[in-house]
Amino acid sequence: MLPRMLAYAVRRLLSFVPLLLGVATITFVLLHVLPGDPVLSMVGERYDAETIARLRAEMRLDDPLYVRYGHYLGNLVRLDLGNSYVTGTPVWDSIRERFPATLRLAVAAMSLSVLFGVTIGVLAAWRRGSALDYLLVGGAVVGVSMPVFWLGVLLIYVFSMRLGILPASGFGNGGLAYLVLPAVTLAMASTAYVARITRSSVLDEINETYVKAARAKGAGEARIMVRHALRNALLPIITVVGVDFGSYLSGAVLTESIFAWPGLGRFTLDAIMKRDLPAIQGSVLFMAILFMIVNLAVDLLYARVDPRVKLGRPAS
Amino acid sequence: MTPRPGAAAVAGMLAVALLAGCGREHSAPDVLELALETAPNRLDPAFAVDVAEGEICTLVYDGLVGLSPGGEIIAGIARDWEVEDDRRYVFHLDGSARFSSGRPLRAGDVVASFQRVLDPATASPRTWVLDRIRGAREFQQGAAAVSGLAARDDSTLVIELDEPFAPFLSMLSLPAARVVDVERLDGAGLPVGAGPWVVAEWVRSDRIVLEPNPHHRRRARHLRAVRYRIIPEPFTRVAEFESGTIDVLEIPDAEAARFRDDPASAPRVLRRHEMRVFYVGINNRRFTDERVRRALNLAVNVPEIIRVLAAGEGVPAHGSIPPGLPGHRERPGYGYNREEARRLLAQAGYPDGLSIEMWQRESTEGNRIAEAIQGYWSEAGVEAKLVRREWSAFKQAVSAGKVDAFLLDWFGDYPDAENFLFPLFHSGNAGGGGNRAFFSDPEVDRRIVAASRTVDDDARAQAYASADSLIYARTPWVYLYFPTTLHVVSERVSGYQLPSLYLGNDFSTVTKAP
Numbered sequence: 001m002l003p004r005m006l007a008y009a010v011r012r013l014l015s016f017v018p019l020l021l022g023v024a025t026i027t028f029v030l031l032h033v034l035p036g037d038p039v040l041s042m043v044g045e046r047y048d049a050e051t052i053a054r055l056r057a058e059m060r061l062d063d064p065l066y067v068r069y070g071h072y073l074g075n076l077v078r079l080d081l082g083n084s085y086v087t088g089t090p091v092w093d094s095i096r097e098r099f100p101a102t103l104r105l106a107v108a109a110m111s112l113s114v115l116f117g118v119t120i121g122v123l124a125a126w127r128r129g130s131a132l133d134y135l136l137v138g139g140a141v142v143g144v145s146m147p148v149f150w151l152g153v154l155l156i157y158v159f160s161m162r163l164g165i166l167p168a169s170g171f172g173n174g175g176l177a178y179l180v181l182p183a184v185t186l187a188m189a190s191t192a193y194v195a196r197i198t199r200s201s202v203l204d205e206i207n208e209t210y211v212k213a214a215r216a217k218g219a220g221e222a223r224i225m226v227r228h229a230l231r232n233a234l235l236p237i238i239t240v241v242g243v244d245f246g247s248y249l250s251g252a253v254l255t256e257s258i259f260a261w262p263g264l265g266r267f268t269l270d271a272i273m274k275r276d277l278p279a280i281q282g283s284v285l286f287m288a289i290l291f292m293i294v295n296l297a298v299d300l301l302y303a304r305v306d307p308r309v310k311l312g313r314p315a316s
Numbered sequence: 317m318t319p320r321p322g323a324a325a326v327a328g329m330l331a332v333a334l335l336a337g338c339g340r341e342h343s344a345p346d347v348l349e350l351a352l353e354t355a356p357n358r359l360d361p362a363f364a365v366d367v368a369e370g371e372i373c374t375l376v377y378d379g380l381v382g383l384s385p386g387g388e389i390i391a392g393i394a395r396d397w398e399v400e401d402d403r404r405y406v407f408h409l410d411g412s413a414r415f416s417s418g419r420p421l422r423a424g425d426v427v428a429s430f431q432r433v434l435d436p437a438t439a440s441p442r443t444w445v446l447d448r449i450r451g452a453r454e455f456q457q458g459a460a461a462v463s464g465l466a467a468r469d470d471s472t473l474v475i476e477l478d479e480p481f482a483p484f485l486s487m488l489s490l491p492a493a494r495v496v497d498v499e500r501l502d503g504a505g506l507p508v509g510a511g512p513w514v515v516a517e518w519v520r521s522d523r524i525v526l527e528p529n530p531h532h533r534r535r536a537r538h539l540r541a542v543r544y545r546i547i548p549e550p551f552t553r554v555a556e557f558e559s560g561t562i563d564v565l566e567i568p569d570a571e572a573a574r575f576r577d578d579p580a581s582a583p584r585v586l587r588r589h590e591m592r593v594f595y596v597g598i599n600n601r602r603f604t605d606e607r608v609r610r611a612l613n614l615a616v617n618v619p620e621i622i623r624v625l626a627a628g629e630g631v632p633a634h635g636s637i638p639p640g641l642p643g644h645r646e647r648p649g650y651g652y653n654r655e656e657a658r659r660l661l662a663q664a665g666y667p668d669g670l671s672i673e674m675w676q677r678e679s680t681e682g683n684r685i686a687e688a689i690q691g692y693w694s695e696a697g698v699e700a701k702l703v704r705r706e707w708s709a710f711k712q713a714v715s716a717g718k719v720d721a722f723l724l725d726w727f728g729d730y731p732d733a734e735n736f737l738f739p740l741f742h743s744g745n746a747g748g749g750g751n752r753a754f755f756s757d758p759e760v761d762r763r764i765v766a767a768s769r770t771v772d773d774d775a776r777a778q779a780y781a782s783a784d785s786l787i788y789a790r791t792p793w794v795y796l797y798f799p800t801t802l803h804v805v806s807e808r809v810s811g812y813q814l815p816s817l818y819l820g821n822d823f824s825t826v827t828k829a830p
Contacts, residue, residue: 034709035705035712035713037712045727046749048444051441058439088358156551156552156555157555168561257548257549258551260546260547262519263521267521270354273707274357274708
């Protein structure tokens with residue numbers, strides 16, 4: 001089992017190379033056909049043609065596209081993401097500065113949504129058709145449809161301005177208090193989604209014969225739910241969680257903006273607004289790598305959770 | 317038996333909240349807490365282009381002259397100065413000036429700093445601040461030194477301009493003319509400066525902490541630090557202020573009435589007439605008929621826009637020189653008259669109205685104003701299509717004269733009317749120089765240049781006022797308003813002065829109660 005998983009992981013990691021080349025190329029091309037000019041973002045409102053020409057030359061923006069593309073790939077091979085046009089600092093440094101905040105928020109939000117989502121989903125499935133079920137499912141619909149912005153503002157209003165028990169924004173001293181509101185805000189939609197997926201997959205499993213067999217053997221209801229139904233319902237839940245986690249790791253622009261959270265999402269948004277090409281290319285590439293790693297981890301987890309899943313072979 | 321899940325979830329979140337509540341930081345008594353909307357990109361004065369960068373650079377780097385909170389030119393590194401032949405400036409440096417490293421600042425440092433900005437290798441976007449110095453252009457093209465820039469001795473600096481230019485002294489207060497130690501970087505990787513503050517910590521994505529420069533004569537005595545936090549959302553800034561974690565808040569328009577009219581906060585609200593003008597630039601090359609441009613003005617009810625969209629905080633612009641700057645004059649406006657607008661359009665050959673494309677940059681404030689103008693115009697038969705673009709794409713198209721009209725604002729860099737009239741209306745600045753309406757009038761050009769050569773302040777203000785009147789009569793823009801901003805200061809803070817321009821504060825008088 002393990003050697004096969006390892007071989008599979010290595011093969012998948014190798015497949016990242018052409019994928020990343022594709023991502024790098026598409027990003028590069030897209031950025032260069034969009035309207036806008038990075039030099040104009042740098043100069044303020046008043047500038048003259050000479051200054052623009054000098055800066056363009058300095059930034060090698062006048063080189064033909066294929067020369068710049070070659071230059072960009074050459075740097076990538078040397079693991080150099082280049083320097084930001086706007087700040088003049090290495091893009092990798094900026095990513096490294098912000099990624100811990102993003103990771104912290106993503107892990108906190110994911111933990112909340114798995115914890116509450118799975119619990120709510122199992123309870124709703126267990127009491128299917130009851131008032132409790134309707135309440136929980138209704139709550140999940142509300143949760144999924146609640147705009148992040150509105151929820152964030154509401155939480156700040158209640159917990160910071162009215163009750164005064166939590167800081168409104170920022171990373172602060174890194175204390176847990178600063179993490180609570182952004183994590184709850186970010187987790188809300190995926191909690192609700194995980195709850196719905198859990199409920200429906202557990203319901204599917206409950207009608208399977210092995211559950212009936214367990215019940216016939218006299219197993220307790222809680223044991224049936226968790227050990228039998230939930231365990232077998234995990235695959236779709238892992239899929240949903242994996243996708244959400246991947247996207248959280250690339251930064252949550254809205255949540256980060258409302259809570260002044262110094263993560264990757266705002267960095268990328270700022271870079272896009274300022275046409276800071278190296279910063280955009282670097283962060284998109286970084287996000288792509290994260291996404292691929294999370295996907296790989298999800299696939300490996302499938303095999304671990306469900307022995308029927310055979311890695312690296314076409315499904316029979 | 318099983319706990320109710322809803323209750324469990326609420327209890328869980330509350331428990332986390334309460335636990336976390338113990339870790340909450342309170343704002344320290346000797347730290348002034350401020351908020352910035354956007355993260356500064358660079359704090360090196362050769363690269364500072366926006367207001368936040370400019371404000372912090374001014375605190376960290378001293379120049380030959382500075383600005384008082386009221387906007388007057390005050391002595392900086394230079395103790396005093398004489399002007400000879402209207403174009404030669406002799407500065408006598410304050411012998412006690414030192415960099416934050418402790419090294420004495422000499423006239424040669426000023427020369428080196430200016431050459432650093434002008435040096436093409438630096439690639440500074442702000443060379444225009446210094447390129448009126450004689451020999452600056454030659455230096456940019458490879459000459460060994462700037463001929464008009466000389467340290468006569470360690471404490472005397474002579475600057476000679478190509479030709480008389482009275483606003484020069486005012487321009488010397490700009491970040492790009494601030495002095496750095498070109499040889500040394502500080503702990504934050506910035507050139508060492510000689511201003512009242514030093515950058516003690518700079519986490520780009522989160523905060524900038526300044527501490528007093530122990531060698532500065534005007535250093536803050538009561539504050540241990542000034543901390544700027546980057547908080548992009550206006551609502552969040554308000555929440556932080558109300559929670560007592562930031563000390564000065566620029567009040568968002570939507571909240572202005574609440575703070576201004578509440579007796580509890582009203583005494584702590586400060587009002588500033590911004591050195592800024594909102595306008596719709598009309599492409600004067602496309603709309604050559606003045607009647608059309610006049611009609612576009614007559615169709616818009618500016619006082620109503622100020623009342624509804626800016627909480628009544630703003631002054632209708634009947635000219636482009638903001639209130640508070642010498643050269644500003646009260647003059648009768650075009651007025652709001654829809655019928656007259658229709659009549660003028662008909663006379664100009666548009667009896668059935670007119671279609672126009674108006675460009676704007678992405679901004680919440682701008683979006684609302686643009687939609688209001690679109691609404692007013694449509695009532696006068698002008699169909700406006702709004703085109704929204706990101707800043708650089710906007711500048712690219714607008715500066716190339718490819719659009720009919722655009723909504724924009726102009727922020728003064730230094731407190732002189734020249735900073736409005738010359739870039740915005742001189743034909744030599746058509747396009748990227750600032751004159752994006754492509755307005756061109758030889759008489760206006762002549763008056764603007766003549767005014768900038770007039771050394772006597774009163775005569776110069778009068779000359780700018782007359783140029784502004786002439787421009788206003790030609791109707792190059794749809795004139796909107798000069799915004800006023802409200803700021804509210806925490807009751808724990810005293811001695812805070814709201815500077816009239818971003819360059820004008822040093823927090824030396826601020827104290828904060830525990």
